[in-house]
Amino acid sequence: MKTFRLNVIPGDGIGVDVIREGRRVLDRIAEVSGGISFQYHELPWSCEYYLKHGKMMPADGMAILRDCDAILLGAVGFPGVPDHISLRQLLLPIRVEFDQYVNMRPVKMLPGLNSPLKNETMDFVCIRENSEGEYCGKGEWKNHGQADEMVMQHSIFTRKGTERILRYAFEYAKKNGKNHLLSATKSNALNYSMVFWDQIYDEVRQDYPDMTSAKMHVDALAGYFIMHPDRLQVVVASNLFGDILTDLGSAMLGSIGISPSGNINPARKYPSMFEPIHGSAPDIAGKGIANPMGTFWAISMMLEHLDCKEEADQIMTAMQHVLREGKAVTQDIGGKASTTEMTDAILAVL
Numbered sequence: 001m002k003t004f005r006l007n008v009i010p011g012d013g014i015g016v017d018v019i020r021e022g023r024r025v026l027d028r029i030a031e032v033s034g035g036i037s038f039q040y041h042e043l044p045w046s047c048e049y050y051l052k053h054g055k056m057m058p059a060d061g062m063a064i065l066r067d068c069d070a071i072l073l074g075a076v077g078f079p080g081v082p083d084h085i086s087l088r089q090l091l092l093p094i095r096v097e098f099d100q101y102v103n104m105r106p107v108k109m110l111p112g113l114n115s116p117l118k119n120e121t122m123d124f125v126c127i128r129e130n131s132e133g134e135y136c137g138k139g140e141w142k143n144h145g146q147a148d149e150m151v152m153q154h155s156i157f158t159r160k161g162t163e164r165i166l167r168y169a170f171e172y173a174k175k176n177g178k179n180h181l182l183s184a185t186k187s188n189a190l191n192y193s194m195v196f197w198d199q200i201y202d203e204v205r206q207d208y209p210d211m212t213s214a215k216m217h218v219d220a221l222a223g224y225f226i227m228h229p230d231r232l233q234v235v236v237a238s239n240l241f242g243d244i245l246t247d248l249g250s251a252m253l254g255s256i257g258i259s260p261s262g263n264i265n266p267a268r269k270y271p272s273m274f275e276p277i278h279g280s281a282p283d284i285a286g287k288g289i290a291n292p293m294g295t296f297w298a299i300s301m302m303l304e305h306l307d308c309k310e311e312a313d314q315i316m317t318a319m320q321h322v323l324r325e326g327k328a329v330t331q332d333i334g335g336k337a338s339t340t341e342m343t344d345a346i347l348a349v350l
């Protein structure tokens with residue numbers, strides 16, 4: 001029997017609902033597999049925690065978090081606590097300090113999804129830089145409240161950070177039988193960061209002569225997502241561009257509640273973190289109607305990362321079964337089921 005130790009951060013809003021259901025799926029997987037089990041260490045770090053303690057996690061939070069096989073996160077952020085606090089005091093430190101420099105986000109149309117693009121072939125992956133770039137948090141705010149007030153928001157692109165994400169994307173493509181890669185740029189307007197990104201891209205691609213690859217300005221690429229999703233295989237993008245493109249990718253599947261996100265430390269020196277791509281959705285929090293699929297898909301990615309491919313596939317198969325039946329799906333994808341009812345249906349298949 002192999003026991004995986006999971007640090008679980010439900011967070012805020014619907015994060016709490018979807019993680020509760022995610023644990024039910026994991027428990028069922030453990031039950032049916034017979035060979036694996038999960039030990040959960042649930043951490044209350046959230047905006048509620050911030051309002052009580054003045055910080056999103058305790059001072060030794062990162063040490064506590066490190067001690068596990070993987071981290072499962074719901075979402076953080078709630079009205080009353082500025083979003084940059086929940087992001088900068090919890091999410092970003094985890095991604096940066098645990099060197100989770102790859103953010104892996106599949107965009108795959110599952111049969112049964114009722115999106116306007118449901119008849120398109122869509123099975124690609126976005127690989128987003130996750131540790132620097134536009135989200136480095138550096139800048140300056142001068143002359144508060146004055147007529148000459150100004151802010152500067154910097155980006156940091158290092159050779160190491162840029163090269164490793166581009167190389168990871170090419171390697172991923174090669175290992176997964178994909179022969180086409182697109183790099184998102186905007187070097188016409190961003191005359192330092194994206195010119196540099198393009199230059200490193202040109203260097204790295206030399207090592208992959210069998211791969212066809214191209215760069216595309218991110219605005220054009222957004223249009224391309226909609227017009228030609230069937231032509232996409234691997235998309236590599238900076239932190240900000242990848243963030244935006246992958247919300248688009250999830251919406252193309254029919255709802256932002258569907259897609260997962262893996263924050264990966266490829267060296268496996270630190271734990272990787274898995275989460276749905278959506279946020280805490282204050283507008284539907286507490287209503288019991290959040291789509292839990294993004295979390296289940298994230299759990300499937302986590303199991304694959306933990307070398308439990310068979311169990312990972314079982315979750316995807318069960319989800320697709322429920323989608324195809326179409327009876328127990330949540331409102332955002334055209335059904336009437338609650339979060340719990342949709343989970344019940346998936347558990348029944350499992």
Ligand code: NAI
Binds near residue numbers: 283
């Ligand atoms: P959001 O993803 O929470 O919500 C956007 C829209 O999608 C809302 O209408 C919401 O109801 C809907 N939605 C999201 N997830 C859904 C689900 N599972 N099922 C059905 N509908 C769903 O993004 P928003 O509104 O920009 O941000 C809300 C809060 O979440 C903010 O505080 C933000 O900072 C935080 N956030 C946190 C993230 C994280 O923890 N990784 C990621 C994105 C946002």
Ligand code: MG
Binds near residue numbers: 243244247277
């Ligand atoms: Mg986002």
